[in-house]
Amino acid sequence: MNTDIKYIKENFIESRELCEVLRISQQELEKLIEEQLMPNSSYEISVSYKINSSLGDEKLITEIEKYYSKSIINLIQKNKNLNSPSEFKESLKAEFTSTYINSNNNMYGYDNIIEENGKINIQKLSVVFEQEWQCYLKGIYGICTLNATGAEIAKKEIVVKRLIDFNKKHGDKKLSDNDREILNELNTEFNEVSNLFAPYQRKNSSRGKYLDSLLELNSLSELIKNYS
Numbered sequence: 073m074n075t076d077i078k079y080i081k082e083n084f085i086e087s088r089e090l091c092e093v094l095r096i097s098q099q100e101l102e103k104l105i106e107e108q109l110m111p112n113s114s115y116e117i118s119v120s121y122k123i124n125s126s127l128g129d130e131k132l133i134t135e136i137e138k139y140y141s142k143s144i145i146n147l148i149q150k151n152k153n154l155n156s157p158s159e160f161k162e163s164l165k166a167e168f169t170s171t172y173i174n175s176n177n178n179m180y181g182y183d184n185i186i187e188e189n190g191k192i193n194i195q196k197l198s199v200v201f202e203q204e205w206q207c208y209l210k211g212i213y214g215i216c217t218l219n220a221t222g223a224e225i226a227k228k229e230i231v232v233k234r235l236i237d238f239n240k241k242h243g244d245k246k247l248s249d250n251d252r253e254i255l256n257e258l259n260t261e262f263n264e265v266s267n268l269f270a271p272y273q274r275k276n277s278s279r280g281k282y283l284d285s286l287l288e289l290n291s292l293s294e295l296i297k298n299y300s
Contacts, residue, residue: 084139113138114214141214167222180233235282
């Protein structure tokens with residue numbers, strides 16, 4: 073089996089299986105997506121079948137398989153009985169906002185969020201969340217984060233920006249023992265919230281660009297999180 077397909081099939085759940093596990097119909101699943109009570113699929117795989125018969129005819133059939141983060145199971149069980157779809161968005165926003173504000177490293181996150189007095193501009197952070205919410209609904213955080221929670225979205229933003237800053241300062245030179253320890257800590261923090269990405273995506277992902285390459289450059293390949 074192709075490594076990308078293997079990764080997706082092992083780490084994500086296909087819509088038909090998802091409906092069977094939750095005992096809901098495909099229509100109910102689509103309604104949850106439409107009402108913004110869950111994100112859309114993170115991956116789609118197009119499967120084609122070619123039928124040939126002894127009569128000399130043929131037919132091509134193409135099916136689309138949609139794959140969701142496995143964390144979606146608990147999310148649907150939690151959200152399907154909500155009185156208002158806005159409750160879910162607000163709960164995700166509250167978790168995202170609280171995590172971001174209380175982080176000791178939030179100065180590394182979104183651009184122009186920190187005021188001159190060192191405090192976070194809540195209005196700007198709210199605008200940022202609306203952008204992240206649209207990414208969330210598209211299924212992007214099912215790919216990027218382990219569980220696609222508000223906390224993970226905030227934490228991933230911060231640790232990625234810290235890695236970018238670290239790369240700018242140290243990416244082209246041999247690291248000191250202290251810097252190697254900092255990189256090790258950043259690796260741990262990144263892995264606590266971030267997914268592996270499908271193999272075809274990994275090199276160009278935040279993991280590939282800002283972490284894997286830096287670990288390799290500094291002979292720390294043993295710290296690279298693999299697929300096993």
